Amino acid sequence: MVRHRLVPPLLSIAAALVASFLLVFLAAPIVELVGVGGGEGLRRLSSDAELREALALTALCATAATIIGALCATPLAYLLARHEFPGRAVLSAVLDLPLLIPHPVAGIALLLVLGRESALGGAALAAGIRIVGTPLGIIAAMLFVSAPLFVSGAREAFARVDPRFEGVARTLGDTPWRAFHRVTLPLAGRGLLAAAVVMWARAVSEFGAIVILTYNPKVVSVLSYDRFTSYGLQEALPVAAALALLALVPLTVLRALRVDRREET
């Protein structure tokens, strides 16, 4: 009996130890990176023009990718959350594919579709639009790897809104579109914003696909890699720390949103 009573506390202690190990393993490198290189990274913002430009380019491209992703993926997420239809499971699986393949492979796949030799890339080039080797390539790579995260988050956000709210709005005279933007969209708004923040953060962090499509101009992740391979760890450290700080901005916003929601409920 005594032994039986001791098991749960022992299990709890073991679980806490294992969890602590994982927590330290996940947090320590980032804390160390920001601690060692964060100050220098912030100082370099005034003196290192290439870093400033890379940060601005990263933020702009990630924002553009997020806007495009949100506009295109919102109807898709709504469809997946609200309707049963043949092929729904296949569609969901296809949307998860970019998350499952290595990102350099994603870059190569994108190159096949958007490169000058491809039908789409050739047509764009003929129209005067170059994708590979330009910010458009960066946006395409960011969109490819991060849009599935938005779809997933937005789908959850819509699923949390009881369809009867829309039903009531319809009985009160709203067309489906009007009910969507007057009721569903505001109610799912916070979840959609959280999904967009996650997508933006993922886009900012992308390296593998971008480096294949557009090495120059450099986003921060590529610049960090470039400094590391050209000048070593000491030069790469401030750039990497600046990138980590940039990624922390959306994370902080996301956490703030979740805290607000808990307080409301």
Next chain:
Amino acid sequence: MIQLERVSATKGRFRLAEISFALAAGSYGVVIGPAGSGKTTLLEVLAGLVPVREGHVRLDGVERRRMPPESRDIGLVYQQAYLFPHLSVAQNVAYGARDTETQTEVVERLGVAPLLARDVAGLSGGERQLVALARALARRPRLLLLDEPFSALDPRRRALVRREVRDLHRGWGLTTLQVTHDFAEAGLLGDQAILLDAGRVLQSGPPAEVFGRPASPYVAEFLGAENVFAGTARPWSPSGDAGRSEGAGDGSALDPEADAPVVGDRQQAMAFETGTLTFYAVGDFAAGAGHAVIRAEEVTVARDQTYYSARNRFSGRVLEVATLGALTRVTVDVRGTPIVAAVSTQSARDLALAPDLAVVVSFKAMAVHLC
């Protein structure tokens, strides 16, 4: 007029099957049935929120099966209210309002005015239902669909709101269909009752008929009939057969002159045998009836046999006396068969009813429904 003809609809795994009933324009219908019987789904079918797979939905004689909800001119109030949480109470009420005048009238009549400045999040369940009702009525729909709209209101407010809704229904000629679990409310409000179970209509008609003449023993028991007996029925002639209640076993005889029920064209006189008892019944019965239903309020209890006009009369002993406010339920053992009577608590006191007391229970032949 609402007319449903063999309507089948599916919502998730639940299926409404071959629903047919008609509700006259301007009348008040009540939908009753156990939990999960499809009452809310039925309202959603009428609202156009759940698609109809088969059958016809006619509103005012026009096929509306494929008409979108926004074109149906309906108001729908769910039990959970579904107030839009991102809008204020005032914005909720105004959401689909036909005009300011109607909105103001509804707000005043339902007593919603003090709530207008408040946040939805701060409302109680009853207040939410009230606001949802005001929101639906402010549209002044032609058809009002109510899904247990008064369930969270306190008794006093419930009575007031029920009266206002009934007045608006009459004043506006508003066809109303309300889901309720409250049989008293169903009897009070409804011109027509529709009884649903497992996605099918078991019975529909005026509440008095549905409650008094249930179509099956299941319906009778669901509707709270206390006396449901299984047995066999045979024809009986009130004039030719010396009808006698046989349960007493004490030689008490029926005076044929005192109770000679008038048997109309469509009515039959039947003798129903259950165990050692025989009940006499007069009414319009379905062939092959195997159950007798007697509502407790139709059964009278007395201490002696000095005078009775009722055809059915039995001596027995009181098993149980349960007082519920103004009414007292008395269970009497008649040769092993319990018969429940509902008498006024005052009568129960006057008769000094107590367990083991010898009494006589009686009920008229017209009070026995065979199904």
